Amino acid sequence: MTDENQLPAEVTLLWGLRETVRRGRKPSLxxxxxxxxxxxVADAEGLAAVSMSRIAAELGNATMALYxxxxxxxxxxxxxxxxxxxxPADLPDDVDWRTGLAVWVQGVLTVLRRHxxxxxxxxxxxxxxPNNLWWFDRALHALAGTDLEEEDKVGVVMGLLTFVHGELRLSLDLSAGYAENPEAFxxxxxxxLSQVVDARRFPALSRAIDAGVFEGExxxxEEAEMAFALNLYLDGVAAFIEHRTAARKDRAPHTGDHSPNAKPGRG
Incomplete structure (x- = not known):
């Protein structure tokens, strides 16, 4: 039977809690x-260049030593x-939640684009x-002054993580495509589009084409698209916070329930 309190192998590795098998001389790694x-190696040559044998060679050790x-x-x-x-850098204490999250997103993307x-x-x-949780903590901290419950703050940040990783993957692929063939953009x-799109099959897209949306040079x-998408997400968070604040104000005088566990549902 597995002990529920036993840390997963991945966690013991990431947090330096795993006991290393040691034989003979003091380990050099x-x-x-x-x-x-x-x-x-990945920074210089890409992820495909990373292997246990390659890293062992870089460190002047046998591959089995790494295991x-x-x-x-x-x-x-x-x-x-x-x-x-x-x-991550600490956010100023007087920054509002929206600015804090926008700075946080830009910070994550800046770091990840280096790799x-x-x-x-x-x-x-x-x-x-530890590093992932450090960034997670900083995003939650940006929401500390809002009326959101802790689980709602986590939900907002998890949504931002989805946005960040989607933006990273899309921007890297599109940037590579643009560098190869700018005219295609x-x-x-x-x-x-004007030659292949049939208005009967793609009526909404046809309206965008007829409006000249795709006629620009x-x-x-990349930056404009990211800022637009992020602002849409943060607008949604702002509306959610406003809803939570209003629900809390309306709830107290009608129910008299002031217990710390009392809260409206997410819907």
């Missing part, structure tokens, strides 16, 4: 050494993904490593 070397610390390449990728998220290979690592669960795209502006 650490998990931090292995992670650092792997990140350096005393990191059991597989999958574990190595987990370590790399957390290491790529350098610690574009992170977009290729599968996300298999919620934040777990300008008038050429609008001209192509450049249809893709």
């Amino acid at each position: 650490t998990v931090a050494d292995i992670t650092r070397a792997a990140v350096e 005393r610390y990191v059991k597989s390449k999958d574990e190595l990728l987990v370590l790399m993904a957390d290491a790529a998220l350098d610690g 574009p290979w992170t977009a290729q690592i599968p996300i298999s669960g919620p934040p777990m490593g 300008g008038r050429q795209y609008g001209t192509t 450049v249809l893709y502006d």
Whole structure:
């Protein structure tokens, strides 16, 4: 039977709590050494260049020596993904929640764009490593002055994480495509659409084409697109906070329930 309090293997690895198998001489490696070397290889040559044998060679060790610390390449990728998220800067205490979250999003994207290979690592669960949780904490802190319950704050930040990782992957792919063929992001795209889109099959898209939406010289502006999408999300959060504040004010005089657990539902 598994002990419910036993930490998952991934957590013990990320937080330096795993007991390392040691035989013979004092070990010359650490998990931090292995992670650092792997990140350096990925930064220089891409994620495909990372393997246990390659990292061992970079560190001047036999491949089997690495397995005393990191059991597989999958574990190595987990370590790399957390290491790529350098610690966030503290937000000023007087910043409003919306500005704080906007700064937070820009900060995460700035850090991750230094390591574009992170977009290729599968996300298999919620934040777990120390650096990921540090960023998570800073986003929650930005919402500290709102009327949101703690679970609502977590929901808002989890939504932002989805936005950030989607934006990262999309922006990297689109930037690469734009660099290869800029014309495909300008008038050429609008001209192509006008020739292949049938108004009977695509009535809404046809209206956008007829309105000249796709006639600009450049249809893709990474920063503008990100800012537009982020503002839409934050507008939704603002409306949600307003709803929560109003519900709390309306609830107290009618029910008299002032218990700390009393709150309206998310709907």
